[in-house]
Amino acid sequence: MTARATLTCQQVVELVTGYLDGGLDPRTAMLVRAHLATCPGCHAYVEQIRQTISLLGTVTPDNLSQTTRDGLMIAFRDLYPPRG
Numbered sequence: 001m002t003a004r005a006t007l008t009c010q011q012v013v014e015l016v017t018g019y020l021d022g023g024l025d026p027r028t029a030m031l032v033r034a035h036l037a038t039c040p041g042c043h044a045y046v047e048q049i050r051q052t053i054s055l056l057g058t059v060t061p062d063n064l065s066q067t068t069r070d071g072l073m074i075a076f077r078d079l080y081p082p083r084g
Contacts, residue, residue: 005031006031006034006035007031007032007034007035009035009039009041009042012032012035012036012039012042012045012046013042013045015028015032016045016046016049017049019032019046020046020049020050020053
């Protein structure tokens with residue numbers, strides 16, 4: 001990404017995963033932090049994603065009921081139908 005002096009909310013949303021897992025280059029991470037310091041909406045969004053990752057990080061396939069696993073497989077199959 002070519003980092004400009006500021007980021008838009010849309011750019012922060014697109015960068016959130018890289019930001020939270022430490023995968024952004026230092027300049028882009030700094031721009032995200034600067035945006036979060038001035039944008040309460042994005043700050044709340046990033047915190048929600050951080051909490052979601054924290055909670056779901058403990059979920060494994062073995063923790064899920066067969067019904068839940070089946071439901072997730074159906075949801076993702078419908079979300080990303082096979083090509084061809």
